[in-house]
Amino acid sequence: MANTTSAKKxxxxxxxxxxxxxxxxxxxxxxxxxxxxxxxSGDADKAKAAFLAAQPELARAASKGVLHSNTASRKVSRLAARVKALSVSATA
Structure with a gap:
């Protein structure tokens, strides 16, 4: 238990x-x-829209120290690759 005033604060x-x-x-x-x-679900448009919304949230979490910056970058990169693969397979 904190004893000093500064420790309690x-x-x-x-x-x-x-x-x-x-x-x-x-x-x-x-x-x-x-x-x-x-x-x-296989919906490329919905996935892209969701990814574009998630990207700044991950960056914000990294800048605030909630996530490590490398972790946020890795998540963005992997999600982007999956979204891209989905859109490529949808058009092919």
Whole structure:
């Protein structure tokens, strides 16, 4: 348990930041899940729209420190490849 005043304040700040970060992480997961569901359904237009919405969310999470920047880049890259493959197979 925190004893000093500054330690007590630090625990309050950590609790607030934890809540904010949980919300951000949940939001990112929701956007990524929407892209994956669109890919699974086979709808190329819907997948592309969902991907374009998810991309800035991942970048924002990386800039806020919720995700590591390399993790966000990797997720964007892999989702982009899957969306592209879906659109190529839809046109072929």
């Amino acid at each position: 630090a625990t309050r700040k950590i609790a607030r930041r934890t809540d904010v970060n949980k919300a951000r992480r949940s939001r990112v997961r929701t956007f990524v899940r929407q892209v994956e569901e669109a890919i699974a």
